[in-house]
Amino acid sequence: MKEQKWIHEGLITESLPNGMFWVRLDNEDLILGYVSGRIRRDRVKIKVSRYDSTRGRIIYRLRNKDSND
Numbered sequence: 001m002k003e004q005k006w007i008h009e010g011l012i013t014e015s016l017p018n019g020m021f022w023v024r025l026d027n028e029d030l031i032l033g034y035v036s037g038r039i040r041r042d043r044v045k046i047k048v049s050r051y052d053s054t055r056g057r058i059i060y061r062l063r064n065k066d067s068n069d
Helices: none
Strands: 005-016 020-025 030-034 043-049 055-062
Touching: 005 030, 005 055, 020 043, 020 055, 030 043
Parallel strands: 030 055
Antiparallel strands: 005 020, 005 043, 020 030, 043 055
16 A cells, blocks of 8 residues: 655755755644755745654745746
8 A cells, every 4th residue: 555645835944964954834844855956945845754744755846926937
């Protein structure tokens, strides 16, 4: 049986070594996220395991409507 995951949105608050990030979720929880690629202090979508809600994988970077990225 495949493990079920939750997807949340949050803001990267701190960049750590080895591609790890502290992410503040919209519900104010703070979790440790990881990603491959370049992410800064952006809003992201993160996939969180139902069995360990303190870690998750960043799956998408949300772009600001007013930014020129």
